Amino acid sequence: MPNILIIEDEPAIRNVLRDILTDEDKTFKVEEAGDGEEGLELIKKKDYDLVICDIKMPKKDGLEVLQLALNINPDLPFLMISGHGDIETAVDCIKKGAYDYISKPPDLNRLLNSVRIALDRKSLIKQNRTLKDENKALKRKVSEKYEMIGNSDALNEIREMINKVASTEARVLITGPNGTGKELVAHHIHEKSDRNKMPMIEVNCAAIPSELIESELFGHMKGSFTGAHKDKAGKFELANKGTIFLDEIGDMSLSAQAKVLRALQEGKITRVGGDKEINVDVRVLAATNKDLAKEIEEGNFREDLYHRLAVILIKVPGLDERKEDIESLVEYFAEKIAIGHGEAKKEFSKDAIEALKAQSWTGNIRELRNVVERLIILGENPVTKKDVASFVIK
Numbered sequence: 113m114p115n116i117l118i119i120e121d122e123p124a125i126r127n128v129l130r131d132i133l134t135d136e137d138k139t140f141k142v143e144e145a146g147d148g149e150e151g152l153e154l155i156k157k158k159d160y161d162l163v164i165c166d167i168k169m170p171k172k173d174g175l176e177v178l179q180l181a182l183n184i185n186p187d188l189p190f191l192m193i194s195g196h197g198d199i200e201t202a203v204d205c206i207k208k209g210a211y212d213y214i215s216k217p218p219d220l221n222r223l224l225n226s227v228r229i230a231l232d233r234k235s236l237i238k239q240n241r242t243l244k245d246e247n248k249a250l251k252r253k254v255s256e257k258y259e260m261i262g263n264s265d266a267l268n269e270i271r272e273m274i275n276k277v278a279s280t281e282a283r284v285l286i287t288g289p290n291g292t293g294k295e296l297v298a299h300h301i302h303e304k305s306d307r308n309k310m311p312m313i314e315v316n317c318a319a320i321p322s323e324l325i326e327s328e329l330f331g332h333m334k335g336s337f338t339g340a341h342k343d344k345a346g347k348f349e350l351a352n353k354g355t356i357f358l359d360e361i362g363d364m365s366l367s368a369q370a371k372v373l374r375a376l377q378e379g380k381i382t383r384v385g386g387d388k389e390i391n392v393d394v395r396v397l398a399a400t401n402k403d404l405a406k407e408i409e410e411g412n413f414r415e416d417l418y419h420r421l422a423v424i425l426i427k428v429p430g431l432d433e434r435k436e437d438i439e440s441l442v443e444y445f446a447e448k449i450a451i452g453h454g455e456a457k458k459e460f461s462k463d464a465i466e467a468l469k470a471q472s473w474t475g476n477i478r479e480l481r482n483v484v485e486r487l488i489i490l491g492e493n494p495v496t497k498k499d500v501a502s503f504v505i506k
């Protein structure tokens with residue numbers, strides 16, 4: 113139900129405009145103002161979809177009303193009505209942000225055409241704004257999910273590395289034990305890169321059976337193997353203009369490694385069972401918990417691929433090597449868990465934190481998070497050293 117405001121000092125023209133509009137579409141809600149000041153007061157109070165505004169008016173002329181109104185609502189479409197002597201001002205109005213102008217007396221078709229276009233444009237602007245807001249909210253959610261907590265030197269060095277490499281196209285190999293935050297690092301690199309408008313596509317190379325990994329990465333053509341019922345794009349194609357994150361790359365089969373190498377060398381892929389080469393513009397980030405030097409020595413990993421991937425190497429140390437991060441991580445997880453459970457946050461006593469620091473954390477941050485959750489559920493409030501001794505079994 114579009115809301116249209118007519119600002120016009122001549123009642124006869126106002127009536128003509130109102131009749132044209134309401135005859136054209138019964139859903140149009142038309143309001144009127146007899147001068148610029150009254151019009152501005154209405155614009156302040158209500159979100160109109162279109163303003164039809166005369167140029168020559170007492171008190172405030174159309175140009176002034178336009179400028180003041182656009183300060184209040186920059187997306188408001190203005191259709192100016194110009195008399196004989198004020199075409200120049202009408203052109204000026206367009207330069208200052210009016211959508212269009214029509215001459216007096218208003219020509220029916222020209223007026224309705226312009227009204228339709230202006231209303232369509234306004235609804236597109238609205239949709240665009242809603243999408244942008246949703247996108248922002250989603251990004252905020254995602255970045256909350258990927259918050260990187262801790263102030264150890266090791267973590268600060270990683271942050272510095274991320275800031276240096278993010279905006280480049282360099283491939284990054286992230287190494288470190290399980291649960292240390294390698295995936296988190298990859299997300300930060302992608303989010304801080306110019307590719308962040310496109311997605312980061314993740315592939316867990318260890319979770320995909322070796323006979324399927326090539327099809328997963330490069331896609332396949334219908335009938336190329338049993339179960340290939342239709343053509344399918346692979347992750348490299350889906351990540352075009354964005355980032356692909358090859359997690360657990362140390363677990364990839366040698367034949368898939370050969371294909372990944374070709375994709376990296378030539379920026380081209382071929383779907384399984386296909387013969388067409390497809391150009392892909394993808395930044396590659398990879399991670400592994402394996403010692404790739406050893407894997408290369410044992411013939412399980414291609415040295416040439418290693419050098420292609422490890423242009424920049426980021427080593428994420430285990431939690432035992434940065435125990436000073438434990439306190440802030442516990443605090444952070446306690447808060448997250450409280451929000452998740454919809455309960456008040458539980459505190460941890462100093463002794464409890466010290467006891468947690470004295471533990472060895474082979475499962476690293478993932479393990480710490482689980483332990484914090486367990487202590488919150490089973491422990492006292494505040495969580496004590498005794499709780500740690502009772503519920504953290506090593």
Ligand SMILES: Nc1ncnc2c1ncn2[C@@H]1O[C@H](COP(=O)(O)OP(=O)(O)OP(=O)(O)O)[C@@H](O)[C@H]1O
Nearest residue numbers: 259260261262289290291292293294295296477478
């Ligand atoms: N510095 C940190 N601050 C907050 N949360 C963290 C931090 N590091 C890791 N985490 C969290 O710990 C969990 C494990 O991290 P992540 O999955 O990034 O580790 P990973 O090294 O990729 O693990 P894996 O090798 O098992 O795939 C995730 O929930 C992640 O959000």
